[in-house]
Amino acid sequence: MLDEKLTKNIGLRGVTVADSAISLVDGQAGRLLYRGFSIQELAQKASYEEIIFLLLAGAPPVDAAISQTREDLGRHRVLPKEIVAGLKSLPLNAGPMDVVQGVVPAFAATDSLCGSDDRQLVYQSCLRLISGFALAAAAWQRIRLGKEPVEPLPDPDISHAASFLHGMWGRIPTKGEAKLMDLLLILHAEHSFNASTFAVREVASTKAHLYAAISAGVGALSGPLHGGANARVMGMLLDIAELDKVETWVTERMAAKGRIMGLGHAVYKTEDPRAAILRQTAEKVLAGKKEEKWFRLCLEVEKVGRAKLKAEKNLEIYPNVDFYSSPVLYGLGFPIDMFPVFFAVSRVAGWCAHYLEERFAEAQPKPALYRPRANYVGRLCGTEGCPWIAHEQ
């Protein structure tokens, strides 16, 4: 009963569901634009605070807007005591993505603006959530190690990237570390209608509040096919472990019809521009460090994997963003199960932009509650004669 129409809509591939002015992912040309600006230009020239303003407000930031955004983010660097108590109540072996998915709705109760229908107020809640979410994620990393969360740094001159690292490490990061985290945050902030962003918009379409929607996005990002992919790349690198084992590992993996993690992307048919930026960055920042090994391993997996995929399957496959972010995050000391959490800490900016767009778009016709159709392939008792047997209750 699988009809032709259904086949076409598997995974909603190619089905346009809404207007969006937030980002353009041009898979053919390998181009990624945030609000019209190329990711390459932004990676070179912008800060994550500017990206937050750009994505949420829609306009390139002028000086006053940047100062205001920095001030707002700094002012919102508060971990309410209820959030800390909630984090401390969790089993220490709780998955970090489960922890941060659950913490988002808890923030709702501590936000007096929560549930507002006024775009400006929801915008403020977005900044509050972006700040608080990073703090809560960082705090969990400390709590599960038996440490106390650190007192957040409200100083607007301390970047969001530095605040996040400080929250985990308990020390103010070096300029280089903060700059690297800033770049990572910029590169992961937004990527049009992927699975998690669409989950956020799906929930927003019911007019649920910001926190309900963002929590759903975290849930989708936690999937191994989505935000869990960077952790799986690192798992692969650790499994291969040595440069001279790459050839054998890739051969065996392909013989077993397994995927080479981090190679290939559902949308990009050429190189993911974020991967190219991260490859360059990784080469520079890991040079001479002990983690350089993992970067070298990446290069080799890319070379061998691409050549074999070309030779055996005639496929031109390129690394995606998860591929080269892995050695960089590992080099920054992130535990592997915090890789997807880092991803969420960055992507929350894009999710917030999509929440605002879904709820307050000026487009006509207005977006409606997402309610697709199922192709019913089940039993039909009326015609098939299958009476329900009543049982003792």
Place this chain on the structure above:
Amino acid sequence: MLDEKLTKNIGLRGVTVADSAISLVDGQAGRLLYRGFSIQELAQKASYEEIIFLLLAGAPPVDAAISQTREDLGRHRVLPKEIVAGLKSLPLNAGPMDVVQGVVPAFAATDSLCGSDDRQLVYQSCLRLISGFALAAAAWQRIRLGKEPVEPLPDPDISHAASFLHGMWGRIPTKGEAKLMDLLLILHAEHSFNASTFAVREVASTKAHLYAAISAGVGALSGPLHGGANARVMGMLLDIAELDKVETWVTERMAAKGRIMGLGHAVYKTEDPRAAILRQTAEKVLAGKKEEKWFRLCLEVEKVGRAKLKAEKNLEIYPNVDFYSSPVLYGLGFPIDMFPVFFAVSRVAGWCAHYLEERFAEAQPKPALYRPRANYVGRLCGTEGCPWIAHEQ
């Protein structure tokens, strides 16, 4: 730039996204089938435990399956101490839907089977979550009133409905109360691809675990356009307050282009079969009680509202499930902000069935990660000449 294709896909109306054998919502005929059985037949003859088995396993339950389901649900009636501590850490004014959305990922850490790729093990997690979710929802209602959660009753002869009411009230409900809650649970358990169920499937499509997906469903259900609707019906009834004010209220509401809550449904073009069942039930169970007043008010709003919509807009509008569930829930003593929580406690069965179907469907082609397209209507700096201004950082 709104193209024709997009216009057609607003809210994904009419877009078939997957096969499903779980339920059929026939909006034209006003028919609702769970696994092929009509909701009328199930409401008369089945228990909620049987519905759980029917939805999750796909087959009508034989005696052994019912006993096993009852035993499993009873055995899983445990509130881990971490969950109770987490609930107690929340501000007492936290929205109950936020609380239960956040509690679902917390359950993940207390389930040793969480994250399994084995359908049978995930099935067990489903039963565990169905039991635990109702207990946590009930516990929150006590905690926010300053009471201690009650010790759950593992006895499999105590129905899920009775266990839920016991969890809130601290006393074992009468047979009549338990039977009424059982009916309410049956009627709300499943409704094909609505917004929350689609959110669950969206998250499941990333291979995220059960708890991540169900939490997203709760988030979507919390929206005023979705599961929040029953609370808004009751708000309307309390606002009207008196039978002789219905005419004026409806007239003013329509003049202000406001909706009459609980009338009309996006899918049913005739009467929602659940509304008809609940109208009959409400008449019976509320007769002679002080809450009968709200049922009488419903009848009058239905009569006046339908007549006016017919006369002024030539629309045939019928009540939906939220309309008559409101006086019944109110009669059972539910606070209004717990109406959507009750809905979630019931719907978690349908969500679990959809999670299992999305993850383990045998259909070919396999469902893929849901990733629709956006129609990009934003800035294009390459051609429009809008250079990024680098700022001091």
